[in-house]
Amino acid sequence: xxxxxxxxxIADKTESTIKDATAFYEAMVETIRESMLAxxxxxxxxxxxxxAKNKKATVHQNPQKPGETIAVKACKSPALKxxxxxxxxxx
Numbered sequence: 001x002x003x004x005x006x007x008x009x010i011a012d013k014t015e016s017t018i019k020d021a022t023a024f025y026e027a028m029v030e031t032i033r034e035s036m037l038a039x040x041x042x043x044x045x046x047x048x049x050x051x052a053k054n055k056k057a058t059v060h061q062n063p064q065k066p067g068e069t070i071a072v073k074a075c076k077s078p079a080l081k082x083x084x085x086x087x088x089x090x091x
Contacts, residue, residue: 003025006025007021007022007025008021010024010025032050035050036050036051036052036076036078037052037076039052044083045083046083046085046086047082047083047086048080048081048082048083048086049080049081049083050078050079050080051078051079051080051081052076052077052078052079053076053077053078053079054074054075054076054077055074055075055076055077056074057071057072057073057074058071058072059071059072060072
């Protein structure tokens with residue numbers, strides 16, 4: 001399912017327009033992004049928890065040039081941990 005199919009499905013289930021579903025989707029993504037930038041986590045009971053994990057700077061081997069190393073900067077990495085009830089609903 002791609003983004004357009006997803007938005008069409010949401011619009012059908014909520015009996016709204018694709019324009020409304022798109023506005024909701026964009027607001028949701030922006031809210032999650034802003035929360036992660038502020039180091040807040042979002043917990044949606046029954047679905048999962050969104051959090052930004054801080055990764056430390058590291059040094060790795062260069063896979064294209066054996067023997068050389070690459071410095072990887074510290075960064076934030078988005079993560080989603082699904083809740084137990086959501087995982088259980090898939091089985």
